[in-house]
Amino acid sequence: MSRPHVLPIDPGVLAFDIDGVVADTMAVFVRLAHERYGLTRLSKQDMLCYNLYDCLGLEKKIIDDLIDLTLDEEHTREIPPIPGAPEVLTELAKAAPLRFVTARCGAESISEWIFSILPDVSRTKITVIASGSPESKLAILHRMGIHYFVEDRLETCNHLKEAGLEPLLFEQPWNRDEPAPGLLRISDWMQLKAGYSIYCFLKK
Ligand SMILES: [Mg+2]
CATH class of the missing domain: 1.10.40 (Ribonucleotide Reductase Protein R1; domain 1)
Known part of the structure; x- marks a missing residue:
C-alpha cells in the first residue's frame, strides 16, 4: 500500500465523485x-x-x-455525508466552483442531496453531472479542464491516470488492500483540506 501524500491541490482543477467520496x-x-x-x-x-x-x-x-x-x-435523501466532506467542500467553494461527476444515471436526486449537505454554498457554484457509467467520466472531466479527481473506484482511477489526469483514490474498505501503484491515496477529507492549505500557502 502506498503511503498517503499531501500535495498542493488547486481547487480550480479539482472535481469529485459522489458515492463513496462525499456520500457514505x-x-x-x-x-x-x-x-x-x-x-x-x-x-x-x-x-x-x-x-x-x-x-x-x-x-x-x-x-x-x-x-x-x-x-x-x-x-x-437519507445518505449520511462522509465525515468532513460538508465542511471542507464549503471552504473550497469560497475559492472555486464545486464540480461533481457521478456514474449514476440521473443527477436529480443526488444533486438535491448535495445541495442539502451544503446549505451555505450557493447552488450556482455547484455542478453535478451524471455520466451514466464510470468510463464516461474521462471525457466529461477533460471537457471541464479537471486535473485532480477524487474517486473511490480503483479501476476508474487507473483509467483516468492512463489518460494523464491525477486521480486521488479515496480510501474505502473496497480499495484499501488493493495494490495501486502510481496512484495517490486520500485517507480522509482532512487530507484534502491539508492539500488545499498547502496550495494556498504556496500561492502567496
Ligand atoms: Mg464512488
Missing part, C-alpha cells in the same frame, strides 16, 4: 441489509471489493434489491 452511500446499503434481510452481521468492513457480488457471499437478487433501494430517491 454504503452506510445506507448496510442499514437496509440489516432492516430488510436481517443481515445484522454485515458491515462496511466486509466490502473488500468494489464489485459486491464478489465479496459479500449473498444471493445476486438480494444485492440487486439492496443496490436499487439504496440508490432510489427516498434512500438517497
Whole structure:
C-alpha cells in the first residue's frame, strides 16, 4: 500500500465523485441489509471489493434489491455525508466552483442531496453531472479542464491516470488492500483540506 501524500491541490482543477467520496452511500446499503434481510452481521468492513457480488457471499437478487433501494430517491435523501466532506467542500467553494461527476444515471436526486449537505454554498457554484457509467467520466472531466479527481473506484482511477489526469483514490474498505501503484491515496477529507492549505500557502 502506498503511503498517503499531501500535495498542493488547486481547487480550480479539482472535481469529485459522489458515492463513496462525499456520500457514505454504503452506510445506507448496510442499514437496509440489516432492516430488510436481517443481515445484522454485515458491515462496511466486509466490502473488500468494489464489485459486491464478489465479496459479500449473498444471493445476486438480494444485492440487486439492496443496490436499487439504496440508490432510489427516498434512500438517497437519507445518505449520511462522509465525515468532513460538508465542511471542507464549503471552504473550497469560497475559492472555486464545486464540480461533481457521478456514474449514476440521473443527477436529480443526488444533486438535491448535495445541495442539502451544503446549505451555505450557493447552488450556482455547484455542478453535478451524471455520466451514466464510470468510463464516461474521462471525457466529461477533460471537457471541464479537471486535473485532480477524487474517486473511490480503483479501476476508474487507473483509467483516468492512463489518460494523464491525477486521480486521488479515496480510501474505502473496497480499495484499501488493493495494490495501486502510481496512484495517490486520500485517507480522509482532512487530507484534502491539508492539500488545499498547502496550495494556498504556496500561492502567496
Ligand atoms: Mg464512488
